Amino acid sequence: MKKPVRLLSMACILVLLGTSFSACGSSSNAPADQSTGQAAASSQAAASEPAKNITMRFAWWGSDARHQATLAAIDAYKQKNPNVTIEGEYQGYDGYQQKLMTQIAGGSAPDLIQFDYIWNQDLAVQGDNFVDFNTKTDVDLTAFPEKVLKEYCTVNGKLIGLPMGTNGFGLDINKKFFEKYGLSVDTEWTWDKFIEEGRKIHAKDKEAYLFSTDPSALPIVVFDPYIRSKTGAYWLNDDYKVTATKEEMIEAFTTIKELFESGTAQPLGESALYNTKLEQMPKFINGQIGSSLEWSGTVGKYKDVLKPENFTVAKPVTVKDGKDQSIAFKPSMLLGVYSKSQDVDEAVKFANWFLNDQDASMILTDSRSIPTSETAKKVLVDANKVDMDIAKVVDFTLKNPAAAPPVALSNAEVFEIEKDVCQKVAYSKITPEQAADELTNRVQAKLDELKAKAK
Numbered sequence: 001m002k003k004p005v006r007l008l009s010m011a012c013i014l015v016l017l018g019t020s021f022s023a024c025g026s027s028s029n030a031p032a033d034q035s036t037g038q039a040a041a042s043s044q045a046a047a048s049e050p051a052k053n054i055t056m057r058f059a060w061w062g063s064d065a066r067h068q069a070t071l072a073a074i075d076a077y078k079q080k081n082p083n084v085t086i087e088g089e090y091q092g093y094d095g096y097q098q099k100l101m102t103q104i105a106g107g108s109a110p111d112l113i114q115f116d117y118i119w120n121q122d123l124a125v126q127g128d129n130f131v132d133f134n135t136k137t138d139v140d141l142t143a144f145p146e147k148v149l150k151e152y153c154t155v156n157g158k159l160i161g162l163p164m165g166t167n168g169f170g171l172d173i174n175k176k177f178f179e180k181y182g183l184s185v186d187t188e189w190t191w192d193k194f195i196e197e198g199r200k201i202h203a204k205d206k207e208a209y210l211f212s213t214d215p216s217a218l219p220i221v222v223f224d225p226y227i228r229s230k231t232g233a234y235w236l237n238d239d240y241k242v243t244a245t246k247e248e249m250i251e252a253f254t255t256i257k258e259l260f261e262s263g264t265a266q267p268l269g270e271s272a273l274y275n276t277k278l279e280q281m282p283k284f285i286n287g288q289i290g291s292s293l294e295w296s297g298t299v300g301k302y303k304d305v306l307k308p309e310n311f312t313v314a315k316p317v318t319v320k321d322g323k324d325q326s327i328a329f330k331p332s333m334l335l336g337v338y339s340k341s342q343d344v345d346e347a348v349k350f351a352n353w354f355l356n357d358q359d360a361s362m363i364l365t366d367s368r369s370i371p372t373s374e375t376a377k378k379v380l381v382d383a384n385k386v387d388m389d390i391a392k393v394v395d396f397t398l399k400n401p402a403a404a405p406p407v408a409l410s411n412a413e414v415f416e417i418e419k420d421v422c423q424k425v426a427y428s429k430i431t432p433e434q435a436a437d438e439l440t441n442r443v444q445a446k447l448d449e450l451k452a453k454a455k
Contacts (some may be wrong), residue, residue, distance in 0.1 A: 054083060056085070056110075058111065060088075061092060092276060097116070104338075111337065112338070114335055117161070120155045123160070128158075131160075133160075133161075133337075149163070153331070163332075163334060164333050165372055167330050168327065168369075169293070170393040172298070177210075189318070191226065195259060201290070212265065213266075214278075215423050221294075222422070223418065228402065240408060240451035250433055253425045254432045279304070284305065299369075300367065327400055337351060358379050362383065417439065
């Protein structure tokens with residue numbers, strides 16, 4: 001683990017300077033006053049030489065609140081470094097990964113890149129496109145938990161990104177909705193109980209749904225955590241093997257089927273229109289959606305719409321009598337530096353400032369969830385700038401965090417297969433039994449292919 005740059009002690013500096021002066025005295029025939037005058041002239045010229053003008057690009061996704069906070073931080077850095085201009089390239093989550101992969105393949109990626117750790121392997125396949133922060137002395141790695149850097153930010157021994165925030169997983173709740181239907185916000189839900197109550201609510205009001213999720217999120221919010229909660233393990237492993245039994249998969253897919261058939265979950269055909277943008281959905285805005293399973297980084301945008309007095313959080317839904325009650329954890333996102341940047345050193349310097357500096361922390365606050373950097377987090381806690389709902393989700397997650405998932409589970413092609421099968425179940429195109437067979441066969445074939453390439 002790299003340590004931050006240490007300043008030489010004054011004693012060491014004096015020793016070094018003394019040695020230099022001694023050497024100069026023994027080899028130079030120039031008069032002392034002439035040497036001194038030349039050195040002074042040289043120093044003056046260096047001091048008057050303007051700093052090199054640098055322009056860098058910084059890409060990220062997020063909500064308007066994140067955009068504004070990030071742009072404000074960029075402006076603050078510009079004030080401290082007038083010669084550095086950073087151009088923001090920001091958007092919503094949809095299409096961001098595909099755009100980034102295309103830019104990297106074409107050699108035109110931004111200098112500074114926000115990315116999700118689940119893309120690590122896909123990014124690695126495209127070559128050494130990220131700076132290894134382990135080789136850079138202008139970044140304080142001691143501010144970050146070593147376990148996070150090792151398990152979520154390192155690929156093939158290279159530290160390709162720094163964690164921007166700590167994401168816990170929880171149930172985002174519309175308090176008014178829960179009060180209207182007599183539900184306690186303090187309930188620790190099991191899937192059976194959740195579907196039972198959701199069925200009752202939808203029977204009373206056909207436009208009301210206890211739960212809403214994006215079509216693309218079904219593996220993350222239902223299937224993966226269901227298997228892990230029930231069995232104590234992920235449904236595949238790092239040996240490229242599908243490990244869940246057919247019966248375990250059928251049970252998880254049956255839960256997805258019942259969520260939608262019971263009216264507990266809003267139909268995917270409706271939620272798909274607002275994929276990753278639940279806060280813009282009229283039903284959500286109008287209080288007809290009761291909850292959503294989300295990463296803590298999304299709390300802010302939902303809370304802004306519902307208003308703080310109508311919003312709260314709870315632990316995620318689990319399996320009754322399951323073997324594992326741990327909660328999913330991950331860095332909210334990573335910040336990397338493009339290795340082909342013309343200004344790598346300045347980009348690394350900015351990354352360190354952005355994630356560790358006190359002023360930057362006060363500007364960014366929790367726009368990317370609670371900062372992973374202990375330095376930045378302490379600044380916010382001391383200033384009472386941490387959103388209490390975000391803090392609550394992160395707190396109960398870190399008290400019982402799930403183990404890091406197998407690398408293969410974050411493979412884009414494996415995820416696409418899993419997403420496709422989950423959606424077929426939700427749309428009643430196949431039965432849970434058929435889904436279990438299809439997922440096992442398709443994913444195992446893909447895992448065999450990945451294993452062969454890895455050799």
